[in-house]
Amino acid sequence: MSQADASSLAEEREARLEGASRGTGIRFLGSEVTTLFRRRRTIALLAALAAVPVLIAIAVRVTEGPARGGDQGGPAFIGSIMQNGLFVALTALVVSIPAFLPLTVGVVAGDTIAGEASHGTLRYLLTAPIGRARLLVVKFLAALAFVVAAVLALVVVGAIVGAILFPVSRVTLLSGDEVGFWGFVGRALLMAAYAAVSLVGLTALGLFISTLTTVPVGAMAATIVLAVVVQVADSLSQLAWLHPYLFSHYWFGLGDFLRAPIVWDSLGQNALLQLGYLVVFGLLAYARLSTKDILS
Known part of the structure; x- marks a missing residue:
């Protein structure tokens, strides 16, 4: 580690200790979120996600084939982009849900506790004192803030680049009804919220895995691999009982959310499932961290 990096790490630790020791958990959470979004790795992850809708829009614009995506089995909504640029945001979101979003969330969630142990700051945080349960809650909420930022990066950048490169008009929903610009914006934000809720379980799983090791890369890799394994299992008809x-x-x-009226069943079921994962892996993370000897 260079002298500059060491100095930066020391300053970061002092700022976070101050946020942890002074006043409420809100101050500590603000310190953690600020620290997370100031890291170059976080900025790089968000930039990579923002590049997804840009690449999709440019690819469609260059090929100029509105039917090509549908004819060749392209991602959902890609065949509609030439008629309405707002579909760039939806296509980017659908493309990123199974791969790019779990990858970036796995990196952030896997680093929550293991990263602190690796840098030798976990012991300092716990002696603030802030309590191990409070530390886990703040770490989870900070990771969840990244999830929201990641989803919004896809949707907002997708809508902007789509509006620049393609015409924007009324949107025909899957049910055949049409909505105006602001009606579609509301539905796009609901889809973004749905995607963020969908990643709560993976975030909680990554938090738990992060308490098992002091090697953040290992926790990141394990979280990402498990995300892939779960999706593979979800695609096997032989495991339909588990799905x-x-x-x-x-x-x-x-x-x-692209039907009129909106069907809320999936949102309720998804939220309940993600809550179950949050409770189970949150308790496991607390059980692990509360009995763990913190040496670094």
Whole structure:
């Protein structure tokens, strides 16, 4: 580690200790969120996600084939982009849910506790004192803030680049009804919220895994691999009995927000499932951290 990096790490630690020791949990949470979004890795992850809708829009614009995506089995909504640029946001969201979003969330969630132990700051945080339960809650909420930012990066950048490169008009929903610009914006935000809720279980799982090791790369890799394994299991008909209990099972329920009236069943089922994962892995993370000897 260079002298500059060491100095930066020391300043970061002092700022976070101050936020942890002074006043309420809100101050500590604000300190953690600020620290997370100031890291170059976080900025790079968000930039990579923002590049997804840009690449999709440019690819469609260059090929100029509105039917090509549908004819060749392209991602959902890609065949509609030439008629309405707002579909860039939806296509980017659908493309990113099974791969890019779990990858970035796995990196952030896997680093929550293991990263602190690796840098030698976990012991300092716990001696603030803030309590181990409070530390876990703040770490989870900070990771959840990244989830929201990641989803919004896809949707907002997708809508902007789509409006720049393609015409924007009334949107025909899957049910055949049409909505105006602001009606579609509301539905797009609901889809973004749905995607964020869908990643709560994976975030909680990554938090738990992060308490098991002091090697953040290992925790990140394990979280990402498990996300892939769960999705593979969700695609096997032989495991149909298990599907309703897998955190990825309702990830593609986004289409329900493109119907009139909106179908809320998937949102309720998904939220309940993600809450179950949050409770189970949150308790496991606390059980692990509360009995763990903190040496770094």
